[in-house]
Amino acid sequence: MNLLDLEIVTNRLFLKPISMEYKEVIFSEFTEEITTYLRPQSPKEISETETFIEEGITHLKTGSDLRFVILNKVTQEFLGCAGMHGIHDIEQQQPELGIWLKKAAHGNKYGLEAIAAIKNWVDANLKYEYLIYPVDRRNVASRKIPEALGGQISRAYEHKKMNGNILHLLEYRIYPNTKQVSG
Template identity: 25%
Template sequence: MNPILLDVPLQIETDRLIIRAPLQAGEGNVVNPAIEDSISELKQWLQLFQSIPTVEEMEILLRNAHIDFLKRESFRYLIYHKGTNEFLGTASLHAINWKISKCEIGYWINTKFSGNGYMTEAVSELTKLGFQLLKFRRIEIRCESKNTKSRKIPEKLGFELEGILRNEDLSADGKTLTDTCIYAKVN
């Protein structure tokens, strides 16, 4: 089946979360304060956030994410707390290879909400979506070996550490070589 014909949910709900695609104009205004709250942590791990983007830059990024969602090239979701409607972070199914039937999951959370299991809950739901609806045969989570918070999520969810690629990538600031952990689940 051509992936463009897949009915991919625009919103997923869990006990505590609403996980939805970025559809509304103006969501850059919602995401940017979370980046500001978390910039010191985000800049350690994500090249994208070496500085705080403008609201306009974030709006463009989210609108492009929506286009990629419609084209079935990646599925970025915004994560909100169900009870308070506070924006928590983002998670995505990306690096999709439909021929192999695999993808990666990426994520980040506003630092002030870290440690409450929200991202583990969101990644668990996206893993189910990937295996059950999208019929992926492999889902990976890649992160820098020193990013212990990020590594805890695949470990809690039963992803297997398949290996650590030494000197495989540059640090987020582009200054040093880093090791990359590859976690995976197969279906």
């Protein structure tokens, strides 16, 4: 399944496949502050962002991941990135959702709108047992996303980042068709 042409449109957002067109803005907006509660580190050099995008394009071609840039539907302003990893994990059927938004986009419920749109597409097009949404327990705004989609905490664990910081992750399970949220 080649997902390079998949676009998702919501009331306020346009999700389109990640591409090199956005490398500079991803590099500049994926800051240390943004990654405080995320597993990945912010890139030190643009080549790291280019590698991330190249991997994303490869995964879109093979149909194993969804990787989108999130844009304002009207202005086309870059807002962040979202996606789902492990689409074809045949043994588990438990793909993992993820998202980050640039600082200026926080507080507008864009995260919920984007993740709800991805979940709605997945519900209509893929078979899965449940979606996984890991989030640091201190990241209250991000915890509201899986909770609004009917997600339930299935486990808690720690993850040590490369910089030595510890994330205190809650892993939510979001089941198919549990709750449709429009954006």
